[in-house]
Amino acid sequence: MRFFIGLIGIGLGFLLVWKADWIVNNFGRNNWAERHLGTEGGSRLLYKLIGILVIFLAMLHMFGFFETFVLGIFGFLFK
Numbered sequence: 612m613r614f615f616i617g618l619i620g621i622g623l624g625f626l627l628v629w630k631a632d633w634i635v636n637n638f639g640r641n642n643w644a645e646r647h648l649g650t651e652g653g654s655r656l657l658y659k660l661i662g663i664l665v666i667f668l669a670m671l672h673m674f675g676f677f678e679t680f681v682l683g684i685f686g687f688l689f690k
Contacts (some may be wrong), residue, residue, distance in 0.1 A: 617673025620665055626669045627662025 627634070635654045642658035671677040682689070 613675065614673055617669045620669025620672065624665035624667075624669060627665060628659050628663075631658040631662070634658050638689040 632655060635658070640654045641657055644653040645651075647653065648656045668677065671680050
């Protein structure tokens with residue numbers, strides 16, 4: 612089951628990276644991204660970065676490293 616959820620996450624992340632221009636054209640620009648990530652195309656960059664993050668997290672989940680990764684970053688909060 613973990614493998615299939617990971618594949619779905621990788622597919623969604625790929626679509627975010629591949630169709631970032633379509634997302635911007637249909638849903639509009641993100642003002643924060645346009646201001647902080649570049650003059651033109653900041654929203655596209657934001658969607659592509661989110662897509663890459665989704666792919667990374669899906670691969671961690673698929674191979675069983677997600678829990679280790681999260682506890683490595685936020686483990687001090689649970690001690």
